[in-house]
Amino acid sequence: MSTSRRGLLAGAAVTPLLWTPPGASAAPPRGVHLVYGADARRTMTISWATPGSVARPEVEVGRDRGLGMSVPVRSTGSRRTGTVYHHATVRGLEPGTRYRYRITHRGGALRTGTFTTAPARPVPFRFAAFGDMGVNAAAAAHVALMNKQQPDLAFVVGDLCYADSSGGTGAGGPQTQDFATWDRWLRQIEPSARTTPWMTTVGNHEMEAGNGELGYDGYLDRFRLPGNGVQGAPVTYSFTWSNVGFVALDGNDASSEIDRNNGYLGAAQDRWLDRRLRELRADPDVDFLVVGFHNCVYCTNLVHGSDGGIRARWEPIFDRHGVDLVVNGHNHCYERSHPMRAGAPVVEAGRGAVVDSRRGTTYLTAGGAGQAVYPTGGLPLSYVTDEDGLRIPEATTYASVVENTHSLAFLDVTPRSAGRPATMRLTALATDGTRIDRVTLRRG
Ligand SMILES: [Fe+2]
Ligand SMILES: [Fe+2]
Structure with missing residues (x-):
């Protein structure tokens, strides 16, 4: 996994300037969901929602609680809703491996979770x-x-x-x-x-x-x-x-x-x-x-x-x-x-x-x-x-x-x-x- 903080900064400019309801930035990330990439052994997308735009949405991924790797976040609004959706695609993962992730944004409560990549060889x-x-x-x-x-x-x-x-x-x-x-x-x-x-x-x-x-x-x-x-x-x-x-x-x-x-x-x-x-x-x-x-x-x-x-x-x-x-x-x-x-x-x-x-x-x-x-x-x-x-x-x-x-x-x-x-x-x-x-x- 090669994503760096420099990558995070490069990808961070897309957060749309949308109406932010009072307290939105204090709200925790909600509706967290995972989707495999085309190579399910090595790629995972973590997505979530916030009630409005937030500053510095961030995902960190790693094998243990120390985490360690920041992933660029892409954010988008959607028609007729103030909700903002955030997506972070993690690449270069190890097959058949359990990872932890931590979602944060400035001023908000954090959310944590785990996922497991698809195995390298066939297993039940x-x-x-x-x-x-x-x-x-x-x-x-x-x-x-x-x-x-x-x-x-x-x-x-x-x-x-x-x-x-x-x-x-x-x-x-x-x-x-x-x-x-x-x-x-x-x-x-x-x-x-x-x-x-x-x-x-x-x-x-x-x-x-x-x-x-x-x-x-x-x-x-x-x-x-x-x-x-x-x-x-x-x-x-x-x-x-x-x-x-x-x-x-x-x-x-x-x-x-x-x-x-x-x-x-x-x-x-x-x-x-x-x-x-x-x-x-x-x-x-x-x-x-x-x-x-x-x-x-x-x-x-x-x-x-x-x-x-x-x-x-x-x-x-x-x-x-x-x-x-x-x-x-x-x-x-x-x-x-x-x-x-x-x-x-x-x-x-x-x-x-x-x-x-x-x-x-x-x-x-x-x-x-x-x-x-x-x-x-x-x-x-x-x-x-x-x-x-x-x-x-x-x-x-x-x-x-x-x-x-x-x-x-x-x-x-x-x-x-x-x-x-x-x-x-x-x-x-x-x-x-x-x-x-x-x-x-x-x-x-
Ligand atoms: Fe139906
Ligand atoms: Fe249907």
Whole structure:
């Protein structure tokens, strides 16, 4: 790690001169959250919020309480809120190492925390997967469940806080927007996100009316993402953690159901996805490919059903590279498909099954992280939204487990070793910790 105090001074001139409410500088940093960089073994971004501008925001990082390394801080305001967001990216870290950090600003109370970098070589680990959280009692209980389960990271597939309740449609005008919701949400997730990186993707609710051409400016003001995805799409990225290659996509670019941002990247996202999956498959340390985005490829829930635009563009790419698991949200429920190839289930995978994921891709809907659960599953008939926005009925032979309940998914991953195959065991837990599903994907 080479960042020096000279670097801090060089990067410190960007603190915007915004209105500072009385007492803002005395308030402690709030909404602290962590995001891995493109190299999760060596880079971490620490982000937080203050109620207004503050003097000399600073992060110090080190292996022990002596800390030692100052990191440049970038600060930014955001539309229709006085809150200022601060981001500090730490580079040159050691893999598989626990670090302490300390956030301060002049006149304010300090905040401290810890994080751990991704390991240099494959090791067993756990990640959480979910979407559609919002600010509510169930969401808060899920943050507590996260801390009980202690995953190494969370893969969060959009519809984060619902600051714009119109969901990308813009219907209802400004009264559907309350950007202070972001701060409430960041405070809600902080007990987990200050020590466990939350790797987020956009949902339709991150398309905020008036917040930039795509609507993503509010999200990007608050999250510094790895930045190694599609050119012109900072909301896309990829990283490797142990033996899993993660790819975060922008489902809004391919959605037929909510077409506000449909096609804004042309074919660039498809080409990048194809290339990235090929690279990850060629990595001898990578066993599993996990792709996350918001809209459902396969879900029977009658509120949003399945998205034909996504299927048409990405399912052949998932098949080509043998993606093991696709994580979606959007439908506020839990649902898991049988492993799929070329649009059809290829093997029966009921609760408790152990399946070879080389045979097919499992599609997970993990949209039950807090928002009100959608009441109805569409078995045996649901629908897929086609390119004209029409709902085309279809038989739902792909569905294995359908639960209309709040839940989070946890994935326990074990690398292959000495002739034993790599495994990824999915356990879905209801809010109270009750198990509602389990399946084991095996490879090699
Ligand atoms: Fe949602
Ligand atoms: Fe959604």
